[in-house]
Amino acid sequence: MNGFLAFVLLTMLRSLEMPLPSGARANQAAQATTSSSTTLSSTTSPRNQASTVSMDSSTSLEANPRRQLSYEEWIEQLGREAKAIAQQKPKRLTVLAGDSISLWFPVEMLPRERVWLNQAISGETSAGLLKRLDLFEETAPETIFVMIGINDVIRGVNDRTILANQQEIVRDLKESHPKAQIVLQSILPHAGDAATWEGRDRLLAIPNRRIQELNDELETIAREEGVYFLNLYPIFTDSAGDLRMEYSTDGLHLNPKGYEIWSVALQVYGHELLEPELQ
Structure with missing residues (x-):
């Protein structure tokens, strides 16, 4: 990993307000380990097949075998993967939950000190x-x-509903996984006029200012619920507050460079805030 990039991200992340959950230290299981990174998709998983595809900034991640699965088939697949890993009980298990932006996180770019279970669709x-x-x-x-x-916003779901769902997600996770460190991440911006995504018109109808306001509310939810908040938004934006196209395939999804930025942010956040809470 580029040392200068890591230094820049460390400086940026330290300058942001990242609320720590109250009493988090007492709620964590001290299971820190130095095991190497593992991904938990089975060898026949469409995610593993896709992770070997070479991608560059001009290649849309939508052109991917994973799209061939229906939503119901994805749920079945993720359920099988989760069941398998529940039986293995690995140390340092880390879950990614979300949409296509999380789904397409290249396996080889995920922080290596953790064992990853991708549960995104x-x-x-x-x-x-x-x-x-x-x-x-x-x-x-x-x-x-x-x-x-982001898909809620694109589909016209109102902010109150989005935030209520996010809060309920956090509460559900707290109840089901009381020892887990739950990290609510900010919604990423889009690239505005520079976007080439097939739904570009819908993106242009969404001011990034609204996304930033949602993120402010998500930070409040994280603080109130006693979980972590990772604000990635400033790392990916240009001076106008839009997603930098050098980090994106189409103005909405990330390219390998964008995932590298995110990966370093996860490493820095983990080392600086999460891991100390486990000791």
Whole structure:
């Protein structure tokens, strides 16, 4: 990993207000380990097949074998993967929960010190994620990273509903995984006029200011619920507050460079805030 990039992100993340949950230290299981990174998709999983595809900034991640599965088939697949890993009981299990932005996180770019279970589905909404949290209910994750909401905004769901769903997701996870570190992540911006995504007109109808306001409310929810908040928004924006196209395939989804930025942010956040709480 580029050392300068890591330093810049560390400086940026330290400058942001990242509320720590009250009493978090007492609620964590001290299971820190130095095991190498593992991904928990089975070898026949469409996610593993796709993770070997070479991608660059001009390649849309939508052109991916994973799209061939229906929503119901994805739920079945994720359920099988979660069940398998629940039986294995790995140390440092970390869950990614969300939509296509989390789904397409390249396996090789995920922080290597953790064991990852990707429970994201393309096109997912906050309501959809809330309904399927029980898929990994039997697992024992150390950390759960949640990023959800952009598809709600695109589909016209009002902010009150989005925030209510997000709060219920957090509460459900707290009840099901009382020892887990729950990290609510900000919704990423879109690239505005520079976007080339097929639903560009819908993106242009959504001011990034609204996304930032939602993120402010998500931070409040995290603080009130005693969980963590990781604000990625400033890292990905340009001076106008839009998603930087050098980090994106189409103005909505991330390219490998964007995932590298996110990966470093996860590493920094984990090392600086999450891991100390486990000691």
